[in-house]
Amino acid sequence: MESDSYCLECKKATEIVEDNMSGDTICTECGLVLEAWNIQGTMEWRTFSDDNNKNNSSNRDPNRVGKAENPLLNYANLITHISNNPKPSDVSKGTTVLPSKRLNDHDPDGVLIRQLKIIADMADRLALPKTIERRAGEIYKFVEKHKIRRGRKLDAVLAACLSNACRERKISRTLKEFTTVVPNGVREKEINKAADLIRKRLKVQMGSVKSGEYVKRFCSYLGIMKNKKTVQAVHEAVDKAEELDIRRNPKSVLAAIIYMIIQVSDDKKSLGDISLAAEVAESTIKKSYKDLYPYASRIIPNWFANEEDINNKLCDPSTCNHI
Numbered sequence: 564m565e566s567d568s569y570c571l572e573c574k575k576a577t578e579i580v581e582d583n584m585s586g587d588t589i590c591t592e593c594g595l596v597l598e599a600w601n602i603q604g605t606m607e608w609r610t611f612s613d614d615n616n617k618n619n620s621s622n623r624d625p626n627r628v629g630k631a632e633n634p635l636l637n638y639a640n641l642i643t644h645i646s647n648n649p650k651p652s653d654v655s656k657g658t659t660v661l662p663s664k665r666l667n668d669h670d671p672d673g674v675l676i677r678q679l680k681i682i683a684d685m686a687d688r689l690a691l692p693k694t695i696e697r698r699a700g701e702i703y704k705f706v707e708k709h710k711i712r713r714g715r716k717l718d719a720v721l722a723a724c725l726s727n728a729c730r731e732r733k734i735s736r737t738l739k740e741f742t743t744v745v746p747n748g749v750r751e752k753e754i755n756k757a758a759d760l761i762r763k764r765l766k767v768q769m770g771s772v773k774s775g776e777y778v779k780r781f782c783s784y785l786g787i788m789k790n791k792k793t794v795q796a797v798h799e800a801v802d803k804a805e806e807l808d809i810r811r812n813p814k815s816v817l818a819a820i821i822y823m824i825i826q827v828s829d830d831k832k833s834l835g836d837i838s839l840a841a842e843v844a845e846s847t848i849k850k851s852y853k854d855l856y857p858y859a860s861r862i863i864p865n866w867f868a869n870e871e872d873i874n875n876k877l878c879d880p881s882t883c884n885h886i
Contacts, residue, residue: 570595635679635700678703681721681746688744689736691729698728702761711764715757718745723757730758731767735776737814739842774817775801777841781817784840787830796824796867803862804855811851818843819851823859827868827876834885853880 568579570590578591588598679700686696702724706712712720722741729736738751778801782794800820809816818841825832838845855862859877860870868876878885 568597570597635675635704675704675707678717678721681718682725684746685722685725685741685744689725689740691725691734691736695725695728695732695734698731699725702727702765705765706761709764711761715760716747716749716753718747719749719753719757720761721745722749722754723761726754726758727761727765727767733776735780737777737842773801773805774813774820775805777814777817781821781837781840785821785830785832785836787825787832790828790830792867793824793828793830796828796864797821799864799867800824800862804858807855807858807862809851809854811854812843812847814841815843815847815851816855817841818848819855820862822848822852823855823863823877824867826878827863827872849880856880 568576568588570577570592572593572595573590579597580589580591582589587596589596682699682703683696686699703721706720706724722745726736726738726741738754741754742749742751775798778794778797782788782797787793797820800823801817804816804820818837822834822837825837834845834848838848856877856879860873863873
């Protein structure tokens with residue numbers, strides 16, 4: 564930036580240049596540094612709200628201020644409320660701004676910010692990516708706009724929004740996992756009902772949860788991911804089991820299949836270990852196992868175990884005391 568100033572070397576008023584990168588003020592006539600290490604008084608942070616307007620650079624705002632805007636919030640409503648009748652205690656402290664609770668009562672975005680924070684905390688505890696968190700926030704704003712939350716627990720609705728966001732992005736998380744991260748605790752049934760209602764209002768067809776969506780997670784919990792053949796056998800067995808008319812919960816079906824594969828493999832895992840990894844009761848796994856046992860030679864890949872090994876190593880539910 565150029566301006567006029569008096570140069571001690573030239574002994575006259577000359578044009579100077581202010582180098583904001585180095586903080587120096589330099590005479591254009593003789594090159595003397597008139598001032599060094601100047602502090603730049605301009606604003607530091609940038610707003611990128613108009614960076615899309617690349618064709619017309621004259622309309623772009625170069626100001627460096629503020630952080631990135633949240634598209635879910637209405638910044639036009641962000642105002643400061645000043646108390647007309649401050650309490651004596653507030654006056655003594657020099658505080659005349661309304662308390663934060665009363666401020667949020669006047670600001671609709673204040674309420675939304677709190678709910679989005681709860682969603683962010685739940686997503687963080689479930690190790691979900693930011694894209695899922697943002698999508699859950701969009702779904703919740705849709706819920707509030709269309710008054711879908713009426714008559715339902717807030718925590719159940721927030722968990723349902725996060726659950727639907729996971730379903731849309733094909734990220735497997737069980738309802739039981741969501742019940743462990745909600746602040747005040749809700750039942751799986753409440754989350755499931757809220758999620759179904761939201762899906763109907765969103766008019767989104769997500770389909771039913773497939774057993775195959777949990778294979779990698781359950782195998783990882785069991786510590787058998789290093790054995791790629793075992794994991795591949797589980798994958799193929801699950802795909803073949805979907806062709807059967809087994810009317811059981813996808814998690815219990817997968818747990819039963821893993822138990823079958825483990826029996827004919829070198830991996831040593833008990834039914835209790837599988838129950839803990841899949842978060843399914845042992846009795847439930849046994850029921851699914853009984854339904855799948857007649858089709859064992861059909862669903863277990865031939866390259867993994869032949870029919871003789873399956874007949875010799877697999878527990879027969881009719882005679883085995885463990886099943």
